[in-house]
Amino acid sequence: MDSDEGMNKLVAPLPKEVFWNAHEICHVEGFWFFAHLMESIAAFRSDFEPRSDDILLTSFPKTGTTWLMALCHNILHRHDDREEEEDDVLTTVNLHEVVPTLDVFFLHDQVQDLVLNSNRSTGGRLLHTHLPYTCLPEAVRNSGCKIVHVTRNPKDTMVSMWHFYNKIFDVFPMEGAVESFCNGVLPWGPFHEHVIGYWEESKRRPDEVLFLTYEDLCRDPKKEVRKLASFLGKPFSPAGNGCEDEEVEKVLWLSSLGRLKELEVNKNVVSELTQIPNSSFFRKGTVGDWKNYLTPQMAERIDQLTQLKLQGIELSLDDF
Numbered sequence: 001m002d003s004d005e006g007m008n009k010l011v012a013p014l015p016k017e018v019f020w021n022a023h024e025i026c027h028v029e030g031f032w033f034f035a036h037l038m039e040s041i042a043a044f045r046s047d048f049e050p051r052s053d054d055i056l057l058t059s060f061p062k063t064g065t066t067w068l069m070a071l072c073h074n075i076l077h078r079h080d081d082r083e084e085e086e087d088d089v090l091t092t093v094n095l096h097e098v099v100p101t102l103d104v105f106f107l108h109d110q111v112q113d114l115v116l117n118s119n120r121s122t123g124g125r126l127l128h129t130h131l132p133y134t135c136l137p138e139a140v141r142n143s144g145c146k147i148v149h150v151t152r153n154p155k156d157t158m159v160s161m162w163h164f165y166n167k168i169f170d171v172f173p174m175e176g177a178v179e180s181f182c183n184g185v186l187p188w189g190p191f192h193e194h195v196i197g198y199w200e201e202s203k204r205r206p207d208e209v210l211f212l213t214y215e216d217l218c219r220d221p222k223k224e225v226r227k228l229a230s231f232l233g234k235p236f237s238p239a240g241n242g243c244e245d246e247e248v249e250k251v252l253w254l255s256s257l258g259r260l261k262e263l264e265v266n267k268n269v270v271s272e273l274t275q276i277p278n279s280s281f282f283r284k285g286t287v288g289d290w291k292n293y294l295t296p297q298m299a300e301r302i303d304q305l306t307q308l309k310l311q312g313i314e315l316s317l318d319d320f
């Protein structure tokens with residue numbers, strides 16, 4: 001059976017919709033995924049062999065994935081012998097190639113090499129997925145590997161997503177984008193159920209699942225980075241120690257939007273892996289940018305939905 005045949009077999013029986021008049025998405029176990037990724041998603045779910053020392057970053061798209069990848073990479077590699085800035089792999093390779101998104105690229109040779117042949121002696125692998133918690137490979141959920149989830153204000157997520165997809169697909173009206181966001185009919189959606197899955201698991205298994213928000217990272221980056229480093233087993237010394245403070249600041253700077261956005265690799269290169277310009281992952285990175293794009297009615301609609309979905313859950317609108 002060739003790949004197209006395999007894909008057709010996978011996709012044919014699934015309920016489908018067309019996302020933003022352009023791309024087929026399929027409904028699987030309560031969530032929507034791009035039809036063209038179904039083969040990769042299925043392979044990741046059945047064939048991926050987790051290791052207990054893996055670190056799996058998880059996120060709904062546009063909630064701070066790239067930032068989280070950078071922070072974790074720089075925390076884990078902060079004691080590497082990097083004398084010159086060029087010694088930092090991030091100056092020549094986009095983060096999405098350094099930390100592969102397994103549900104999207106699992107079958108890509110580059111990712112297979114990275115996943116299968118990475119050297120154990122260098123410690124756990126840093127990997128990423130956009131899959132919701134309940135759709136993770138069962139082996140991952142049972143492996144005890146560390147999971148870090150990042151989420152973001154739903155209105156800022158929506159607006160960031162609108163900018164991103166407008167760059168890589170045709171421009172789509174904001175009204176329609178809000179509609180699909182609120183109906184939950186969008187890739188990896190619905191958003192709220194996606195967040196809730198990881199939130200609940202982080203409450204159930206706090207030592208293995210860490211839940212972060214983009215807003216907390218913006219509000220108190222040093223505190224959040226210290227928390228993240230401790231969770232990853234690479235703690236900084238307690239706050240107040242001058243030397244370690246500098247280290248925290250260095251990790252933040254190396255991971256900052258301002259720095260990464262200006263690197264040549266992130267300005268003018270189309271990644272062979274993602275097939276999209278690396279620059280698409282970097283925009284403004286501000287909290288509350290939705291105010292520049294959503295009408296009060298659109299904002300109200302998303303807020304009401306968020307309130308409704310988070311009812312009875314210890315996660316409030318204020319956390320965003």
Ligand code: PAP
Binds near residue numbers: 257284285289
């Ligand atoms: P992904 O899920 O497709 O990988 P993701 O990185 O989550 O995308 O989202 C991109 C958003 O993160 C952009 O937000 P904006 O559209 O509101 O501006 C992007 O600017 C922001 N971003 C990317 N890198 C960083 C970073 N290093 N620090 C802070 N924000 C960042």
